[in-house]
Amino acid sequence: MNQPIPGIEDAQTLAQAIVNTIHEPLLVLDAGLRVLAASRAFYEIFRVDPEHTMGCLLYDLGDGQWNIAALRLLLETIIPEKTAMDRFEVDHDFPGVGRRTMLLNARKVIYETSPNTTILLAFTDITARRAIEREKADLLENTEELLRQKQMLLEEMQHRVANSLQIIASILLIKARTVTSEETRRHLKDAHQRVLSVAEVQSQLHASGGVDRIEVGPYLSKLCASLAASMIGDSHPIALEVAADQGRIGSDKAVSMGLIVTELVINAIKYAFPEPQADARVLVRFDSAGTGWVLTVSDNGVGASRIPAAPAQGGLGTAIVEALVKQLNAGMTVQSAPGMAVSIRHAGV
Numbered sequence: 001m002n003q004p005i006p007g008i009e010d011a012q013t014l015a016q017a018i019v020n021t022i023h024e025p026l027l028v029l030d031a032g033l034r035v036l037a038a039s040r041a042f043y044e045i046f047r048v049d050p051e052h053t054m055g056c057l058l059y060d061l062g063d064g065q066w067n068i069a070a071l072r073l074l075l076e077t078i079i080p081e082k083t084a085m086d087r088f089e090v091d092h093d094f095p096g097v098g099r100r101t102m103l104l105n106a107r108k109v110i111y112e113t114s115p116n117t118t119i120l121l122a123f124t125d126i127t128a129r130r131a132i133e134r135e136k137a138d139l140l141e142n143t144e145e146l147l148r149q150k151q152m153l154l155e156e157m158q159h160r161v162a163n164s165l166q167i168i169a170s171i172l173l174i175k176a177r178t179v180t181s182e183e184t185r186r187h188l189k190d191a192h193q194r195v196l197s198v199a200e201v202q203s204q205l206h207a208s209g210g211v212d213r214i215e216v217g218p219y220l221s222k223l224c225a226s227l228a229a230s231m232i233g234d235s236h237p238i239a240l241e242v243a244a245d246q247g248r249i250g251s252d253k254a255v256s257m258g259l260i261v262t263e264l265v266i267n268a269i270k271y272a273f274p275e276p277q278a279d280a281r282v283l284v285r286f287d288s289a290g291t292g293w294v295l296t297v298s299d300n301g302v303g304a305s306r307i308p309a310a311p312a313q314g315g316l317g318t319a320i321v322e323a324l325v326k327q328l329n330a331g332m333t334v335q336s337a338p339g340m341a342v343s344i345r346h347a348g349v
Contacts, residue, residue: 283296
């Protein structure tokens with residue numbers, strides 16, 4: 001059973017000692033909002049002294065520095081109705097202290113043996129916390145603005161790259177029409193087609209939104225649809241199909257993969273079917289497993305022995321594909337009969 005405190009003076013001494021041990025500023029007010037007790041932290045932080053605090057009306061303390069509209073609302077409206085209020089935020093410029101943001105916690109104490117009431121008013125200085133939060137918000141806003149500017153610059157760069165590639169392709173095509181050498185004309189047309197291929201890869205990556213990792217299936221489908229539209233005629237129909245799982249790769253690797261697919265598909269369309277074939281088909285397949293993946297471009301055409309520019313025979317297309325495969329840290333295998341299949345395998349990490 002708890003022992004009662006012998007007298008009222010002892011109780012007041014104990015209460016004041018408890019108030020002084022609290023590290024945060026604390027006031028004990030009577031029903032008329034006059035100060036009955038104040039913690040040592042209150043005197044130190046707000047630079048007031050007991051002589052000009054004890055018994056004074058709260059709103060008169062420190063030349064009226066506590067005569068704050070938000071504090072009046074708390075003490076005169078909210079506390080009488082709710083008896084308690086937590087984390088009531090007040091932002092005020094205190095004389096001699098500076099601007100501070102305070103969280104106020106208030107409790108109305110009702111006694112069983114007395115009609116009197118008191119109010120406990122505690123203060124928590126969150127000025128530094130709010131400053132950090134504002135800095136974080138400003139930093140986030142600045143970061144978002146920098147990202148927005150970066151995206152604008154990226155889009156502008158992509159637009160200029162696309163325009164430059166189109167100009168180069170047009171120049172090569174014009175030059176191919178003016179030369180007299182058939183071999184030179186063929187090389188210029190091949191160069192023209194490759195520049196268009198690079199432009200198409202760049203266009204498809206731009207359409208993907210410039211994210212760090214893209215889904216391979218939709219990317220290759222759009223790329224092959226564009227290649228089919230530009231290279232496959234009605235007089236010589238070839239089905240160009242894409243079969244891919246939901247694997248993703250980095251956008252930087254997608255560039256190399258797109259160029260590899262473009263080279264191999266163009267090669268198959270140009271050489272795999274020298275004669276019209278009813279079931280002519282080129283299949284682009286992508287399968288992923290963890291961080292590894294396999295990319296295969298196959299056809300049901302005449303096979304490598306009758307394709308003059310097949311990758312296995314060391315043409316320019318082969319050199320481009322091999323360089324891109326090496327860039328991806330992958331390996332390449334070529335199979336023929338029937339048709340032809342070129343597989344690019346990345347083992348992952």
